[in-house]
Amino acid sequence: MLAFIITTLLCFVIYLLFTTGSGTEVLGLWSWIEIAFGALLSIVVGIAARKIFVKDSFRMLNPVRWFTFLVYMIGPFFIALTKANLDVAYRVITGKIKPGIVKISPGLKTDFGITLLANSITLTPGTLSVDIDENTNDLYIHWINVDEKALEKKPVDCKYICGNFPKWVRRIAE
Amino acid sequence: MIFDIIIYVFLGIGVFFNVLAGVGLLRFPDVYTRLHAGTKCTTFGSIFIIGSVILIGFKNWWSGDLNGSVLVIHSAFALIAILLTNPVSAHAIARAAHKSGVMPAQAVIDELQDKPTEKSTRKKTSSKTAFSKKEGEQ
Structure with missing residues (x-):
């Protein structure tokens, strides 16, 4: 009902x-x-x-989650989107790229959360989500400018790819 | 007057980034890097173009024209639709490209190749669940 x-x-x-x-x-x-x-x-x-x-549940009814979502869209997400565009503009003009596909495990559980994170990753600096491991919710990310420091630890640390987005997504969706 | 200037600046930024997306499509070497240009720049450019349309709508609404509200709300919905569908379709294209064997050009690393194929994992999980059910029955 x-x-x-x-x-x-x-x-x-x-x-x-x-x-x-x-x-x-x-x-x-x-x-x-x-x-x-x-x-x-x-x-x-x-x-x-x-x-x-x-x-599955009614947890998205909570208005606090909607408010957090709005703050996230206007604040950190829009700043990251602006940075992403300046970054891609720089790479379009100079042609300096070093691409690769890496794996990250953000440790999210719900479908809505992982969708939100994957969409955010696609729209933010130099990254594009390519595939997902449905058993463990690991994401495979195409990275336009691979950082050598990040490759030392496997799977790659989330902070190189998406900053503190997993924290925000966990606050919104889980 | 200032309002009009803001609208023109927004339109200019939007058109600049959309043109940049087109240039990126021509310059980048393979599917994945082209998708980078095609998703980010078009989304950002569209945000500003639709933003200027929304401002025009507010201006009309303020001066008493009810059709202004239609312009504002419908273009806001168009913006939400672009924000939702653009990354999803980019993800779908990238996944399909990798599944059909297009490898990223000039790649430093490709961890997706090591991913176990979906068929084998599915078989494993299904056989495991069947096995555990049998055990439970016994």
């Missing part, structure tokens, strides 16, 4: 966001017909998709 309510509410909010400007009756943005039809559609979607949307 709780899963159904969550799915329906989220669906309804997204429907409302997509239909702003349809009328001026409700808060100056929506018309009554759109709201009624949105409620109907989101109830149908809630019945159909509740078991797909909410899989």
